[in-house]
Amino acid sequence: LTEKGYLMREKDSYFLGPRIFQFAQTILTNHPFESLLRGVMGELVKQTGETVLFAVRDGDRVVYSSVVESHQPVRYVPQTGAARPLFCSASGLVMLAHDTPEELDAYFGRTELTPLTANSITDEKTLRHMISEIRRTGYARTVGTAHVDAAGFGVPVFRAGGSLAGALVIGAPVERAERNRKLCVAAAKASAEQLSLALGHRPGQTRTDLH
Numbered sequence: 168l169t170e171k172g173y174l175m176r177e178k179d180s181y182f183l184g185p186r187i188f189q190f191a192q193t194i195l196t197n198h199p200f201e202s203l204l205r206g207v208m209g210e211l212v213k214q215t216g217e218t219v220l221f222a223v224r225d226g227d228r229v230v231y232s233s234v235v236e237s238h239q240p241v242r243y244v245p246q247t248g249a250a251r252p253l254f255c256s257a258s259g260l261v262m263l264a265h266d267t268p269e270e271l272d273a274y275f276g277r278t279e280l281t282p283l284t285a286n287s288i289t290d291e292k293t294l295r296h297m298i299s300e301i302r303r304t305g306y307a308r309t310v311g312t313a314h315v316d317a318a319g320f321g322v323p324v325f326r327a328g329g330s331l332a333g334a335l336v337i338g339a340p341v342e343r344a345e346r347n348r349k350l351c352v353a354a355a356k357a358s359a360e361q362l363s364l365a366l367g368h369r370p371g372q373t374r375t376d377l378h
Contacts (some may be wrong), residue, residue, distance in 0.1 A: 172290070175353055176286070179322050181210075193255040197262045200290075200365060200366065201233075201267045201288030202210055203362070203365050204221060204233060204362060205233065205235065205360055207358050207360075207362055208221065208233065208235040208335075210358070210359045211235075211335075211337065211354055211355065211358045212235050212237060212238075214350070214354045215235060215337055215339075215340065215347065215350060215354050215355075216238075216239055216247075216343075216347075217237045217239075217243070217337050217339040217344070217347075217351065217353050218234065218236050218237040218242055218243050218337070218338045218339065218351045219234075219243075219335070219336070219337055219338075220233065220234050220235075220245065220258070220335075220336040220337075220338060221234075221260035221324075221333055221334070221335055221336070222226070222256075222259075222321070222333055222336055223332075223333045224253075224331075224333075225250065225263045225368045227252070227253055227274065227277075227278060227320060228250045228251060228252060228253065228259070228367045229246055229250065229251050229253060229258045229262060229334070230248060230249070230250045231245050231248065231249050231251075232247070232248075232259075232333070233245070233247065234246070234247045236367075237339075241340055242339070242340070243314070243317040243338035243339055243340060245338065246341070247349075251275070251283075251313050252281075252313075252343055253278075253368070254277075254278065254280055254289075254294055255282070255283055255284075255287045255288065255309070255312040255313050256309060256319065257307040257308060257309045257312045257319030257320060257321030257334070257336050257338075258281070258319070258321045258333075258334035258336045259299055260298060260307040260309065260321065261301060261323050261331075261334040262296075262319040262331065263294075263298050264298045264301040264307070264323075265301050265323060265331045266272075271298070273296075275291050275294075281293075283312065283313050283314075284311055284312060284313065284314065284315045284373065285311075285313045285315070286310065286311035286312050286315060287313070288312060302355065304357065305322065305323075305356060306320055306321065306322045306335075306352050306355065307320070307321040307322075307352075308320055308321075308348075308352075308363055310322075310344070311315065311347075312340060312343055316340060317338055317339065317340065317341065318338070318339055318340070318342060318345065319333070319336050319337065319338045319342035319344075320336065320337045320344070320348070320351045320352055321334045321336045321340075321355075322334065322335050322336075322356050322358075322359040323335075323359060323361050323363075324359050324366070325363040325366065325368040326361045326363075326366045326367065326368060326370075327366060327368055328367075329368065330369075332362075332363075332366055335358060335359045335362065336355075337351045337355050339351070339355075345347075350375075
């Protein structure tokens with residue numbers, strides 16, 4: 168399974184590999200939410216001109232379960248099924264921002280904050296401050312922390328009851344992301360709200376154990 172890409176091995180642990188997500192994608196293509204998700208992601212690509220991703224949590228990582236590419240010659244294009252650590256990706260920081268205080272403490276207690284690039288932030292105090300800001304502003308922003316030439320804007324997508332379904336992310340070359348930051352954040356938030364409503368979430372619903 169590892170050789171065929173269905174599993175990935177890190178030391179003594181196994182994780183789902185890219186092939187399993189590609190396989191799942193073929194199964195989910197006709198699912199109503201998946202069809203809506205791809206449509207919303209496609210519209211977001213048109214609005215921003217950048218690649219759009221949907222990420223789900225897999226333990227202490229995020230996995231890109233769906234990717235719609237930008238049509239620009241220079242663009243950010245991760246593979247469907249690619250994984251990133253929570254602490255250095257926009258989608259991962261969104262996940263951490265919706266952990267309980269106890270879950271967040273446990274995460275930092277067990278996680279070695281190994282940088283992926285020279286820009287990766289590995290100071291726990293700084294990361295906790297970033298997570299607080301994400302809770303306040305409703306979006307995460309990273310610049311060169313997972314891929315040195317790419318920036319990301321991540322926003323949460325909620326299920327009914329307020330639990331997190333995943334994160335919608337715009338990924339772009341750093342210069343364009345900085346130039347179009349306001350557009351990307353506003354468009355991502357509007358698209359995420361549309362997806363959350365489709366999953367039965369209503370504004371004001373939050374997990375009762377977050378506080």
